[in-house]
Each structure stands twice: as C-alpha cells, then as structure tokens.
Amino acid sequence: MKNNFKTVCILFFGLFILVGCTPSPTPAMDEYRLSVALPIKNTDTTKCAKKLLKVEQAYGDKLFMSLKMHYVQGKYKQYAYAQSRWAQSPNEKITQSITEYLRAMHLFKSVQNAASKTKNDLRLEVNIEDFMQYFDENEKNSYVNIAITCNLIDDATHKIVAVKTFKVHVKAKSDDAFGGVAALNEGLKIFLKECALWLQGVCLDKRKRV
Amino acid sequence: MNNKVNYTLVGFIVLLGVVSMLGFTYWMLKPAKAEEAQKYIIYFKESVLGLNLDAAVKYKGIKVGNVIKLRINPKNSEEVEVMVEILKTTPIKKDTVAKLVPQGITGLSYINLTEGSNNAPPLKAKKGEKYPVIQSAPSFFVDIKESLGSVSELLVLTVSQTNKLLSDENQKQFSRLLTKSAQVMAKIDTVLDAKTIAHLQQSAKNLEQLTQKAEKSIPNINKLINHSIMWEDKINDSFGGIKNTYEEMGLIMDNMAKSFLHVENNVEDVTVQTLPVMNGTMVEMQQTLINMNEVLHQYERSPSDMLFKKEKIKRGPGEK
Numbered sequence: 001m002k003n004n005f006k007t008v009c010i011l012f013f014g015l016f017i018l019v020g021c022t023p024s025p026t027p028a029m030d031e032y033r034l035s036v037a038l039p040i041k042n043t044d045t046t047k048c049a050k051k052l053l054k055v056e057q058a059y060g061d062k063l064f065m066s067l068k069m070h071y072v073q074g075k076y077k078q079y080a081y082a083q084s085r086w087a088q089s090p091n092e093k094i095t096q097s098i099t100e101y102l103r104a105m106h107l108f109k110s111v112q113n114a115a116s117k118t119k120n121d122l123r124l125e126v127n128i129e130d131f132m133q134y135f136d137e138n139e140k141n142s143y144v145n146i147a148i149t150c151n152l153i154d155d156a157t158h159k160i161v162a163v164k165t166f167k168v169h170v171k172a173k174s175d176d177a178f179g180g181v182a183a184l185n186e187g188l189k190i191f192l193k194e195c196a197l198w199l200q201g202v203c204l205d206k207r208k209r210v
Numbered sequence: 211m212n213n214k215v216n217y218t219l220v221g222f223i224v225l226l227g228v229v230s231m232l233g234f235t236y237w238m239l240k241p242a243k244a245e246e247a248q249k250y251i252i253y254f255k256e257s258v259l260g261l262n263l264d265a266a267v268k269y270k271g272i273k274v275g276n277v278i279k280l281r282i283n284p285k286n287s288e289e290v291e292v293m294v295e296i297l298k299t300t301p302i303k304k305d306t307v308a309k310l311v312p313q314g315i316t317g318l319s320y321i322n323l324t325e326g327s328n329n330a331p332p333l334k335a336k337k338g339e340k341y342p343v344i345q346s347a348p349s350f351f352v353d354i355k356e357s358l359g360s361v362s363e364l365l366v367l368t369v370s371q372t373n374k375l376l377s378d379e380n381q382k383q384f385s386r387l388l389t390k391s392a393q394v395m396a397k398i399d400t401v402l403d404a405k406t407i408a409h410l411q412q413s414a415k416n417l418e419q420l421t422q423k424a425e426k427s428i429p430n431i432n433k434l435i436n437h438s439i440m441w442e443d444k445i446n447d448s449f450g451g452i453k454n455t456y457e458e459m460g461l462i463m464d465n466m467a468k469s470f471l472h473v474e475n476n477v478e479d480v481t482v483q484t485l486p487v488m489n490g491t492m493v494e495m496q497q498t499l500i501n502m503n504e505v506l507h508q509y510e511r512s513p514s515d516m517l518f519k520k521e522k523i524k525r526g527p528g529e530k
Contacts, residue, residue: 057493062500071526081526089497115490117483139527176528 032069032181033087036097036189040104041196046203053108054120054155055099058091058148060128065091069177074137084177090131094148094188098126101192107200122161125151129165133172133180142172144183146191152202162202166191247275248298250333251343252308252321253289260319261310267294268311269323274300277321293341294321302344303330310349 063070067089068080086093095113102124103111112118130147146168152161168187172179202208258280267275275296283289296302306326310319323344335342374380509516 057489062503065497066500066504068504073527079524079526081529082523083529084526114493115486117486119482135527142527174528177526178528 028083030084030177031087032084032177034090034093034097034181034185034188036101036185036192038101038189038192040101043105043107043200044204046107046200048108048122048199048203051108051121052110052112052118053102053122053124054112054114054116054118055095055102055124056126057114058095058098058126058128060091060131064128064131065089069133069180071133071135071177071180073135073139081177090184091128094126094128094131097188097192098124098195101196102199105196107196107203120155123153123155125153127151131184133177133183135175140175142175142179142183144170144172144180144187146170146184146187148191148195150195150198152199161208162198164198166194166198168194246298247295248302249278249341250294250296250302251339251341252292252294252346253283253286253343254292254308254310254346255289256310256348258290258292258310258319260312260317261292261321262318265318266320267296267323268320269296269300269326271322274323292321294344296323301326302333302342303327304333305330306333306344307347308344309347312349 059065067086069084069086070078070080072078088096099111099113102108108122110118112120127149128147129149130145133142133144135142147165149163149165151163153159154161168190170183170187170190172183174182261277261280263277263280265277266273267277275294277292278295279291279293281291283291300323302323303326306323308321308323311322312319333342333344
C-alpha cells in the first residue's frame, strides 16, 4: 500500500515537470555554417615543398568554441542570439578551413589535421582572439572583427619559426545574425588568403630555417 | 906548255856542283812531311796576349809543335781560335788540356799541354769539325785573378759587417756589457770570500760522504727496486683485471644502449599513435565541458527554468 503511494507520487511529479515545460514553447532555431570556397592559386616550389605540416586545433575564448552565436552590443553588453546558433563551432571551422586551403595550395608536401598520427616537420598553432559580430547601442551599424594569431613551429626543436597576428574588419550587410554570418564568412576568406601568403613568404625567406 | 883543258870534265864538275848545291838547298828547305804533323784547334776564353805565331806548343815541357794561326773565333767573339801544328807522335788524348803559360819575364807565352791519361782515347775531329779541338783551361793568372776577385768581395763584405758590428750603438752596448761583467765579477769576488770557499769545501766533503753513503745504500736500493718490480707486476695484473672488467662493462653498456634505443623507439611509436587520439578526446571533452558550463550558467541564473521555463529570452537583433 505504501509502495503504491510512492509510485503515484513519482508519476505525479514527472507529469508536473512535463506539463510545466509545455506552456513556453521553444522558439525556432536557425543554424548557420560558414562556407569558404576560395579559388586556389598555385604556388612556386619553395623549401617547404618537402615538409609535412600539421594544423593544430584552433583555440581561443570559450565564446569561439561554443555553438552559441554571440554578439556585442555597444561597448560592454554581450548576448547570444536566441534563434540562431552555429552548426559547427567557430574554432573547428577555422581549423578545418585552414587545413583544406593549405592542402589545396600544395605549398607543403602534406598538410595534416590534429588527429593525424604521422610525424611532421612543422606545426601550425592557431589562436582565436576575436571572431564576433558587433552592434552599436541601437543594434544598428553591424560589423564583424576577426583577430587570429598563427604560430609556425619546428616540430623537432619546438622553436617558433614565424608568428603573425591577422586582423580583419568587415561591415555586415544586414543588422542581424545572417548579416553577421555573411560578414564573418567574408572575413574568414580574407584571413585565409593573408595566412597563405604569409606562409609562402616564410617558405621563400632564406634567413628563416624552415 | 901543254894548255889543253878538258872542258867536258870541267862542265861535268860544275854541273855536279850546281846539282849538289840545289840538292843541299832542297834538303835544307824541304817542308815537313804532312804525315809527321797534325793540326789542332784550341779555343781560349781568356786573352792570348804574348802568344805569337810560331810560338811553341809543349807537351809536359817538351816542344812538340807550334802555333800556326791566331784569330777571333768567327762563331763566338768571346773566344780566340788558335790553330796549332803538333807532331803526330804526341799522345793527344780526349782529356788533354791546353793552358797558356808565360815564358819568363819576356811577356811571351807558349801553350802547354797536360793531363792526358794513358787510358783516355785519342782526340779526333768530331762531325762538322775540320780539325780536332783541344779543350783549354784558364791560365794561372786567370785563376789568381778570379780568386783575388772573390777574396776581395769577401773582404769588402767582412769590412762592411765589421763596420755594422762596431757601430756606435754596439760599442755602447759592448761597453755596458763590460761594465756589467766587471760588476758581476766584483760581486762574485765579494761572495767568494774565504768563508764561502770554506763552506764550499765543506759542502764538497759532505757531498763525498753522501756519495759514500749512497754507495752503501745501493744494495738496499736494488732490493727495493726488485720489490718494486714485483709489486709493479702485481699492479699490472690488477690493472689487467680492471681493464677486462671495464671491457665487460663497456659491452654491457652497449647492450643497455641498444635496449634503451629499442625501448625509446617503442615509446615513440606508442606516443605517436596515442597522443593524437588523446588530443582529440580532450578536445571533445573540452567542448562538452563548455556546453555543460553554459547549461549550468543558465540554470544558475534561473533555477526555476528546470521546471517552469520562466526566464524571459532576450531576442537578438533581427529576431522576432
């Protein structure tokens, strides 16, 4: 008798929770993904042509490693879009884009991702310092900022061969999440081009031991 | 008076006399037979002053010929070509040498031939030469002149070096050296007084005694050396043992190095295989932690959302 009472109580509590959730329906969610299909420019043969490169997973603030799509309003306020989110976290997408673009350029003999079990000559570490949409106090005049630092490291000696910080600023076409994603997409393309040019310069520089 | 002259006899006698005179004249003036003399050429590089035509050519002091022609060598203006005629009986060999020798105080010279050995082959004309050429040697005066030249050069050099040696600076240095030497000698003189000499003599005596003692000690030293040799042999044996031990240790170390290398390779393989997997897992864990952190942050701000979902959602720009 006592057991039956306990079962009824638990069922009632569960029903109460389920019923409690129903009055406030979750709004529809848009998922966004970045798409950076760039035309590949063939590079001249450099001293990196015989080197193996591993692109490490990009790291940064947890804002850039989350699926939530954050934005900054005015100078100090930071929010996340309620109805928009990333399909793939920005750090994963940036890592993937760099790997694919460098691989297609044939600047190195081979470009591996962080999961590769091969032994490599060089390692590219990527730090995301900014990858966000900005608004003014009135949620107008939207733009995006991208700031990424790349470290090229000799895997044998663990010494830095070259380092550079790339900063990109792109005005958004619309003051919403879609405009922000489109601007970040453009900014990522600009960053990839500049990063590839920088690596090409490092490989051509006779003073640097690559 | 019978004045009958036999003209035929007179003519015969006169004719006989004339023939005899002609014969005597011929005998007197007849040229030396060509086969009795041989012509030779001598080239002198020195002056042949005093050597005239018909000057004598002597072999070891005996006259054996004479000069018949003198001229400057047309092929070499530094030489004088002298043609001589020498008796064929003279033994002119390949090593025969001609020298100009002055004849007393007259200023005249003759040619003396010397140095021909018995074993040397006779001198013959070479191909392209009309007459054999006797080699010449410088005369006594030329030798003296050359020697004097070199002696004078040496003298000049010596005088020059002496001048340098006796320069004012060197003279000063030398006088300083002499002064210092005198001072040193004076000091030695003061040091080596009678007392010091007595000490030195005593030291010599002590040294002699020491030598005697050392001679007495030599048998003991020999014994010590023998013992030392035995001890050295033992030490050598010990070192041999130590060396063997070291060699064995070296082998062991080599084997250990190989083992460590093997282990190192294995560790490296394991590391290369495992690390990327671990890295991936860590990244996913990090992602999960971030998501959990977000959820916790949300429910921390509004715990009732777990049941009632009461928090008002802030809509972003462009969201309805």
